[in-house]
Amino acid sequence: MAPADRRHRHLNMFPGDRTAAGIAFTRRTLADWHLTDPAACTDALLVAAELLANAAQHTPGPERLDIDLGPAGLTLAVTDPSTDIPRPGALRPDTPHGHGLVIVDRLALAWGHRPTPTGKTVWALLPARATDSSGRREHPRGVRRGGPERRRDGRAGARRG
Numbered sequence: 466m467a468p469a470d471r472r473h474r475h476l477n478m479f480p481g482d483r484t485a486a487g488i489a490f491t492r493r494t495l496a497d498w499h500l501t502d503p504a505a506c507t508d509a510l511l512v513a514a515e516l517l518a519n520a521a522q523h524t525p526g527p528e529r530l531d532i533d534l535g536p537a538g539l540t541l542a543v544t545d546p547s548t549d550i551p552r553p554g555a556l557r558p559d560t561p562h563g564h565g566l567v568i569v570d571r572l573a574l575a576w577g578h579r580p581t582p583t584g585k586t587v588w589a590l591l592p593a594r595a596t597d598s599s600g601r602r603e604h605p606r607g608v609r610r611g612g613p614e615r616r617r618d619g620r621a622g623a624r625r626g
Contacts, residue, residue, distance in 0.1 A: 472498055472534040478527050484517040487530045491541070494532050500539065500593055508572045512589050513541050515565040519587070520545040528584075538574060539593035546584040 476490045491513040495506050513530070520527035524547035531542040553566035569576050573589040 471536070473531065475529055475531045477529055480526070483527050484514065484521055487517040487527065487543070488514050490530060491532060498534055500534070505539075505591070505593060509539055509541065509591055509593075512569050512572055512591060513543075515568050516541060516543040516587055516589065519543075519551065519565045520547075523547065523549065523551075524584070531586075534593055537590060539591045540588055541591070542586050542588035544581055544584065544586040548580065548584055550585075551578055551587050 474490075474494050476487060478486065488510060491510055492506075495501075495509060500506060500509070517527050517530065520543050524545040527543045527545050529544040531540075531544070533540040533542070551566055553570055566576075569589050573591055576587070576589040578585050578587045
């Protein structure tokens with residue numbers, strides 16, 4: 466992917482079923498950008514769903530979904546009006562909920578949050594493989610197989626130590 470191929474889309478969200486709207490928007494964007502690897506698309510949709518559901522459950526609701534495709538991969542970012550810092554819970558397979566950020570942590574190369582003037586944005590970086598016009602898969606530049614170390618605490622940057 467050439468630097469000129471960097472892409473961005475966003476969806477401003479309004480009251481209603483924001484999670485379903487965000488998932489549909491993500492699915493359309495992946496298809497429009499020819500990101501057709503089934504496993505990568507499933508991971509991206511699952512991460513989008515978890516970020517949106519967390520914002521819906523723990524805040525007044527998601528306000529914006531940003532999707533960026535660049536040299537490092539695919540970034541999904543959900544903005545909400547809460548300043549509360551997201552923290553992954555302990556993995557408890559015997560409970561039906563509470564796994565959102567654990568799932569994000571397992572699937573993402575990196576994830577974190579950043580403050581906004583009215584709340585915060587929670588983001589996740591995923592590997593992305595586009596299909597070029599010949600049908601061959603392109604791997605984003607700068608992404609090593611296995612990706613960089615990810616932080617378990619959700620803060621930006623790679624984990625050290």
